Amino acid sequence: MHATTANVKTRILFHGKRLSIYLVRYPEGHKVVPHVDMISGGRLYKLNCVLVKPGAGGEFICEKNLFNLFGRLIVFRPDLYQHRVSRIERGSRWLLSFALTRP
8 A cells, every 4th residue: 555645634732833643544555754854943842742653664763862752642853854754564553643833
């Protein structure tokens, strides 16, 4: 199965000046290529809560995490460190993501 970003379902739960909250569903076959998130200024922090892990694959890999609890709760700086998600081999991955921008 081949998935594209069109198959990713993102719901914005909250969008403010400094904080945004997203619920994201990544389908089977999807992967996130290595990247760094670009921001116009300040520092970006993310807290990712993996609500549903896929049956196989879909592992989050980051150059440096600030905090990682069993691959379920992850705090990292996406603006500084390259991160990716391996291909989801079976099932889907549900993520609750909090993005905080600091000046």
